[in-house]
Amino acid sequence: MIFPVEVSQISKAFQAGEVQVQALDQVSFKLMPGQVTGLIGPDGAGKTTLMRLLCGLLSIDEGEITVLGLDAAKQPESVQSRVSYMPQRFGLYEDLTAQENLDLYADLKGLAVEDRLERYKTLMHLTGLSPFTKRLAGKLSGGMKQKLGLACALVVPPELLLLDEPTVGVDPVSRRELWQIVYNQVEQAGMTVLLSTAYLDEAERCAEVILLHEGKVINHAPPKHFSEPLQGRTWLFESDQLTPRQLQLKLSLLSGVIDALIANQGVRVVSESTEIESILTAVDPAIKLQIKAVQPIFEDAFISLLKKRDDHSVNYSGSHQLSKSVSSAEEVIKVEKLERRFGDFIAVNDVSFSVKRGEIFGLLGANGAGKSTTFRMLCGLLPLSSGQLSVAGVDLRHASDKARQKIGYMAQKFSLYGNLTVIQNLHFYASCYGLFKKRKQEQVEWALEAFELSDYRDSNAKDLPLGYKQRLSFAVALMHEPEILFLDEPTSGVDPLARREFWARTNALAESGVTVLVTTHFMDEANYCDRLIIMASGQVLAQGTPLQLKQLAQKEAQPLPTMEEAFIYLIEQQTDQSA
Amino acid sequence: MNSPFLLIIALALKEFLALLRDKSSRFVLIGPPIAQLLVFGYAASYDLDNISVAIYNEDRGIASRELVGRIEGSPNINVLYRIQKESEIAGLIDNRDVLLVMHIDSEFSATIAKGESATVQLLLDGRNSNTAMIALNYLRDIILQLNRQWSDQKQARGPPAIIEARAWYNENLHSQWFIVTGIVGLLTLVVTLIVTALSVAREREQGTFDQLLVTPVHPVFILIGKALPGLLIGLIEGGVIITLAVGWFDIPLRGSFVALYLGLFLFLLSAVGIGLMISAICITQQQAVLGAFLFLVPAVILSGFATPIANMPDVVQLLTWIDPLKYFLVIIRSVFMEGGDLGLLWPQFWPMAIIAALSLAMAGWLFKHRMY
Numbered sequence: 001m002i003f004p005v006e007v008s009q010i011s012k013a014f015q016a017g018e019v020q021v022q023a024l025d026q027v028s029f030k031l032m033p034g035q036v037t038g039l040i041g042p043d044g045a046g047k048t049t050l051m052r053l054l055c056g057l058l059s060i061d062e063g064e065i066t067v068l069g070l071d072a073a074k075q076p077e078s079v080q081s082r083v084s085y086m087p088q089r090f091g092l093y094e095d096l097t098a099q100e101n102l103d104l105y106a107d108l109k110g111l112a113v114e115d116r117l118e119r120y121k122t123l124m125h126l127t128g129l130s131p132f133t134k135r136l137a138g139k140l141s142g143g144m145k146q147k148l149g150l151a152c153a154l155v156v157p158p159e160l161l162l163l164d165e166p167t168v169g170v171d172p173v174s175r176r177e178l179w180q181i182v183y184n185q186v187e188q189a190g191m192t193v194l195l196s197t198a199y200l201d202e203a204e205r206c207a208e209v210i211l212l213h214e215g216k217v218i219n220h221a222p223p224k225h226f227s228e229p230l231q232g233r234t235w236l237f238e239s240d241q242l243t244p245r246q247l248q249l250k251l252s253l254l255s256g257v258i259d260a261l262i263a264n265q266g267v268r269v270v271s272e273s274t275e276i277e278s279i280l281t282a283v284d285p286a287i288k289l290q291i292k293a294v295q296p297i298f299e300d301a302f303i304s305l306l307k308k309r310d311d312h313s314v315n316y317s318g319s320h321q322l323s324k325s326v327s328s329a330e331e332v333i334k335v336e337k338l339e340r341r342f343g344d345f346i347a348v349n350d351v352s353f354s355v356k357r358g359e360i361f362g363l364l365g366a367n368g369a370g371k372s373t374t375f376r377m378l379c380g381l382l383p384l385s386s387g388q389l390s391v392a393g394v395d396l397r398h399a400s401d402k403a404r405q406k407i408g409y410m411a412q413k414f415s416l417y418g419n420l421t422v423i424q425n426l427h428f429y430a431s432c433y434g435l436f437k438k439r440k441q442e443q444v445e446w447a448l449e450a451f452e453l454s455d456y457r458d459s460n461a462k463d464l465p466l467g468y469k470q471r472l473s474f475a476v477a478l479m480h481e482p483e484i485l486f487l488d489e490p491t492s493g494v495d496p497l498a499r500r501e502f503w504a505r506t507n508a509l510a511e512s513g514v515t516v517l518v519t520t521h522f523m524d525e526a527n528y529c530d531r532l533i534i535m536a537s538g539q540v541l542a543q544g545t546p547l548q549l550k551q552l553a554q555k556e557a558q559p560l561p562t563m564e565e566a567f568i569y570l571i572e573q574q575t576d577q578s579a
Numbered sequence: 580m581n582s583p584f585l586l587i588i589a590l591a592l593k594e595f596l597a598l599l600r601d602k603s604s605r606f607v608l609i610g611p612p613i614a615q616l617l618v619f620g621y622a623a624s625y626d627l628d629n630i631s632v633a634i635y636n637e638d639r640g641i642a643s644r645e646l647v648g649r650i651e652g653s654p655n656i657n658v659l660y661r662i663q664k665e666s667e668i669a670g671l672i673d674n675r676d677v678l679l680v681m682h683i684d685s686e687f688s689a690t691i692a693k694g695e696s697a698t699v700q701l702l703l704d705g706r707n708s709n710t711a712m713i714a715l716n717y718l719r720d721i722i723l724q725l726n727r728q729w730s731d732q733k734q735a736r737g738p739p740a741i742i743e744a745r746a747w748y749n750e751n752l753h754s755q756w757f758i759v760t761g762i763v764g765l766l767t768l769v770v771t772l773i774v775t776a777l778s779v780a781r782e783r784e785q786g787t788f789d790q791l792l793v794t795p796v797h798p799v800f801i802l803i804g805k806a807l808p809g810l811l812i813g814l815i816e817g818g819v820i821i822t823l824a825v826g827w828f829d830i831p832l833r834g835s836f837v838a839l840y841l842g843l844f845l846f847l848l849s850a851v852g853i854g855l856m857i858s859a860i861c862i863t864q865q866q867a868v869l870g871a872f873l874f875l876v877p878a879v880i881l882s883g884f885a886t887p888i889a890n891m892p893d894v895v896q897l898l899t900w901i902d903p904l905k906y907f908l909v910i911i912r913s914v915f916m917e918g919g920d921l922g923l924l925w926p927q928f929w930p931m932a933i934i935a936a937l938s939l940a941m942a943g944w945l946f947k948h949r950m951y
Binding site: 380401402403405409413419427433434 | 582585586589590592593596597600601785786787789790791792793794795796797
């Protein structure tokens with residue numbers, strides 16, 4: 001049998017500052033032809049490096065790569081002419097129209113002029129972009145840009161298609177469509193596809209999955225094989241006395257529990273053995289629990305495989321020394337008919353909501369839905385075009401400096417000083433929040449300890465691994481013990497383990513009375529919120545508790561819809577109305 | 580805010596660290612200024628020491644030989660060609676082989692011997708008018724001296740008036756004295772302006788500015804924190820160049836050191852104000868660099884760094900009033916060569932103080948109104 005890709009014993013290291021990073025370590029695998037193989041692993045696992053090696057864009061330190069029978073290291077040009085690679089940020093020319101972009105890639109790939117019309121027709125039909133061929137690529141939505149990128153990558157049907165995180169930050173509807181295009185290519189043209197993703201639910205859509213961690217292949221098998229060992233070890237816990245958040249906090253601390261995740265009205269638990277009794281006896285008998293056995297999913301397998309590797313379970317509760325009387329009726333954040341225009345473009349349109357003290361309030365939506373713009377207005381970083389808002393009783397844009405003492409802010413992009421060390425960053429921001437001398441020392445020490453940053457205290461912030469950058473940003477936002485936290489896409493690009501750690505901290509904060517406003521494009525993270533709004537193209541589609549929103553999409557065919565299904569339902573409703 | 584002083588220190592310290600921990604920006608502060616000092620100090624000079632000349636002498640007389648001898652003896656002149664035909668002249672000048680051709684006609688010595696006035700023709704390459712004028716002056720001097728000698732020899736009455744020139748302050752008219760003192764102003768302006776203009780733009784690009792704006796720090800403190808490093812770096816850099824001017828280029832420092840540093844301080848304060856204004860307007864570092872040069876180039880030309888302000892049209896002269904470099908160049912040249920002090924230079928201090936106050940206030944206003 002001839003494999004389209006054969007990789008044997010390859011290693012690749014990079015020099016990052018003074019540290020040598022082993023991106024790939026003795027990686028070997030073979031890809032089966034004519035199917036989709038998923039490349040899954042946390043950030044920094046080596047996914048992108050592997051993809052770039054496969055199409056000859058990087059040189060290998062050791063080992064051998066054979067792509068379509070060619071040596072990728074020695075004949076990169078021949079490989080590139082038969083392989084299509086779509087990087088995370090595909091090189092669309094934003095000032096050219098969709099059609100002009102396609103023409104450009106057709107020219108680059110040498111597609112014969114007489115074949116173009118037919119190919120364009122097929123691709124435009126497949127991507128549903130036919131009505132938008134004359135639009136500038138820069139003016140397309142995030143999902144449409146990805147689809148156009150994929151169309152450009154497919155303009156000459158390649159024998160091997162490499163897709164690097166094509167679905168990250170894309171709305172669920174476009175995600176579903178992107179997958180359909182990929183499946184279509186596999187079925188119709190017999191293409192071999194290697195696709196990396198940060199969404200674990202997408203693993204189950206692949207025929208085979210390669211799990212990569214710290215440059216090593218952990219496992220390579222069909223997705224079902226991953227979750228098989230977990231049969232009989234996954235449960236759904238529910239309780240009427242506790243909120244899911246409180247229940248999760250309790251369960252995650254018990255020994256014998258590998259993972260506890262809020263799901264629907266309860267908590268999904270992965271146990272170490274099929275024996276659940278030992279866990280149950282550890283729970284306070286006063287709490288009544290309903291327990292159901294559930295089917296394991298890929299994410300359970302991922303967590304149980306990786307959690308064993310770097311095992312650190314920290315108790316996050318009480319990290320915040322906030323002791324304020326919680327009066328939950330008080331509305332801390334109020335937004336009414338908020339609007340923001342940039343020229344003709346309406347980024348935020350008629351958005352209203354309010355957040356009570358101690359709530360976790362979510363803004364859910366794809367990239368470009370207007371979440372960050374809303375956030376920047378709330379934090380006083382951007383003036384409003386019209387409408388009203390108040391945070392802790394004031395508009396932060398015109399408020400006194402004292403009002404800003406009450407808020408903590410974590411930006412979407414890492415935004416601390418990259419060439420300052422961790423400790424210098426902490427000291428600086430402590431001063432900005434009016435912490436000096438002894439108090440400053442205390443809080444900086446707390447941040448180093450609670451966020452396990454001590455090992456990196458003298459490293460430049462820009463050289464930190466992504467997960468640690470996120471911890472540092474979170475520490476900076478929390479050092480002055482704010483009452484209100486603004487978290488803009490805090491989990492974007494972060495692996496599932498770090499995401500769990502982040503949410504555990506956030507939950508603990510909310511339990512101690514901190515109001516949290518968070519944006520996310522991960523649909524499953526909506527379960528952590530008390531209430532949320534779903535946004536698309538600047539508008540609020542729906543507002544309510546996670547359960548209420550999911551019930552919107554309830555019908556006979558799907559009695560227990562997920563948040564993603566609810567989102568797709570709402571988007572379709574909106575399109576129907578406007579049509 | 581209970582400790583504004585500690586806060587400002589923290590802000591300024593952060594600026595310094597962000598600047599100095601970065602290899603490339605550290606280099607920008609040290610490399611180019613030293614290179615420019617050497618290039619300007621040695622390469623830029625109005626003195627001509629090697630004027631290439633061709634002589635077309637059709638005369639065989641004593642007078643012409645004496646004239647040619649003098650020209651050949653001059654340390655600034657290098658006689659490269661002696662030509663025999665008029666047709667050779669054009670080629671030499673066109674190819675820039677010589678800067679000027681001196682033509683002495685066949686009647687020259689005979690006319691002088693008769694006691695009458697004779698003519699010498701000078702053909703100059705006017706493509707660089709400045710150099711041509713200087714070369715012409717050198718030759719004029721030689722001929723003037725020769726004239727005087729001849730009239731002495733004949734015991735005739737000399738020319739009715741003789742100019743006796745003596746240059747005050749720069750006795751030997753070293754153009755290096757003029758240029759190196761100007762560089763002090765030029766380089767400190769460039770460094771300070773770039774450091775401050777880039778500082779906010781860099782933070783905007785990296786997203787750190789948002790993080791800073793959501794803290795309770797008042798924008799005025801942010802502004803002060805941003806102003807201090809530029810000011811300090813400018814003062815230190817200015818000190819280094821002044822030391823080199825005295826120690827390396829041997830330019831005498833005759834006036835009040837206090838006046839010089841007060842001038843430098845006010846000058847840098849206005850540079851910081853302008854830098855912060857640029858910074859407040861620009862979103863990216865690229866825009867900030869362009870903005871800085873948009874200010875720098877006219878500021879240097881209008882300052883009288885190289886060309887006299889008196890030669891500019893009246894309208895343009897009005898513009899020079901808002902150029903802080905103009906005032907500082909007067910101060911530094913006066914302190915160095917003329918021995919200027921606080922009293923003498925007062926008219927230069929207050930306009931800079933006004934420019935500084937206005938630009939800083941403007942920068943503060945722009946900060947408040949362009950926070951997105």
